[in-house]
Amino acid sequence: xxxxxxxxxxxxxxxxxxxxxxxxxxxxxxxxxxxxxxxxxxxxxxxxxxxxxxxxxxxxxxxxxxxxxxxxxxxxxxxxxxxxxxxxxxxxxxxxxxxxxxxxxxxxxxxxxxxxxxxxxxxxxxxxxxxxxxxxxxxxxxxxxxxxxxxxxxxxxxxxxxxxxxxxxxxxxxxxxxxxxxxxxxxxxxxxxxxxxxxxxxxxxxxxxxxxxxxxxxxxxxxxxxxxxxxxxxxxxxxxxxxxxxxxxxxxxxxxxxxxxxxxxxxxxxxxxxxxxxxxxxxxxxxxxxxxxxxxxxxxxxxxx
Ligand SMILES: [Zn+2]
Numbered sequence: 555x556x557x558x559x560x561x562x563x564x565x566x567x568x569x570x571x572x573x574x575x576x577x578x579x580x581x582x583x584x585x586x587x588x589x590x591x592x593x594x595x596x597x598x599x600x601x602x603x604x605x606x607x608x609x610x611x612x613x614x615x616x617x618x619x620x621x622x623x624x625x626x627x628x629x630x631x632x633x634x635x636x637x638x639x640x641x642x643x644x645x646x647x648x649x650x651x652x653x654x655x656x657x658x659x660x661x662x663x664x665x666x667x668x669x670x671x672x673x674x675x676x677x678x679x680x681x682x683x684x685x686x687x688x689x690x691x692x693x694x695x696x697x698x699x700x701x702x703x704x705x706x707x708x709x710x711x712x713x714x715x716x717x718x719x720x721x722x723x724x725x726x727x728x729x730x731x732x733x734x735x736x737x738x739x740x741x742x743x744x745x746x747x748x749x750x751x752x753x754x755x756x757x758x759x760x761x762x763x764x765x766x767x768x769x770x771x772x773x774x775x776x777x778x779x780x781x782x783x784x785x786x787x788x789x790x791x792x793x794x795x796x797x798x799x800x801x802x803x804x805x806x807x808x809x810x811x812x813x814x815x816x817x818x819x820x821x822x823x824x825x826x827x828x829x830x831x832x833x834x835x836x837x838x839x840x841x842x843x844x845x846x847x848x849x850x851x852x853x854x855x856x857x858x859x
Contacts, residue, residue: 619651627689638703646710649680657813662688663698663754665705669720680706701754704736768812769794770839771802778835779823781816791847793819805842
């Protein structure tokens, strides 16, 4: 767990999983995974604050899911939130839920609550983020929601002393005694092991089915290296076209091991460390489904032909 920044230093956003390091950087990835378990952060508010004592409270029946979600998904999440509000006997506001869609993620769900600078009030409720990849996997979805709802309960029960400590960078153990007591309440009804300390992590997930791009290029010491992108911007396409002219290949895949490390067009390249991935990347280079770049991204002389 990393200590929280002091509120006056500010912290723009919770860490973005898109910038997760390549599979070669195992230790760093593990640290990130741990840090993503709960992201509670204190933020220096540079904007003028609403008058004390409270920011606008969310009304009890306001939709839980904010942002883009189809109605049946929103209804299902709402149902689960209500179920765990009751099961965990939470009497405060319901959380906000946002759906996220991150390739190369290490987490399936996470929860955080913004604690303002001293003298301001905390955000009215918790934000829970869920990966879209778990929608449709009923048991996984429910396990993740149940896990995050325990964090929600624990955030709501923070007293002024807890908040003051948090602003000083002293954070409570996110999966300590209080969390385990919540997990026991859930597991008594849902079965042993339904909620665990890691039940919101990647290891309970089905495999990715979405195609993304991998640019594989000769790198140092006869090794191949890769960069990846979910979408190709015009700049990334032009970059890929230049690399292809130098021997790189652009392929599409659903294999998430390549959806980590630097993005196409950012200058750096990831190189697999272990022999198995060296072979896998070579196979992808030799036999992967090639992707044709749009004509506009080819060098001018070729595009004119
Ligand atoms: Zn957690």
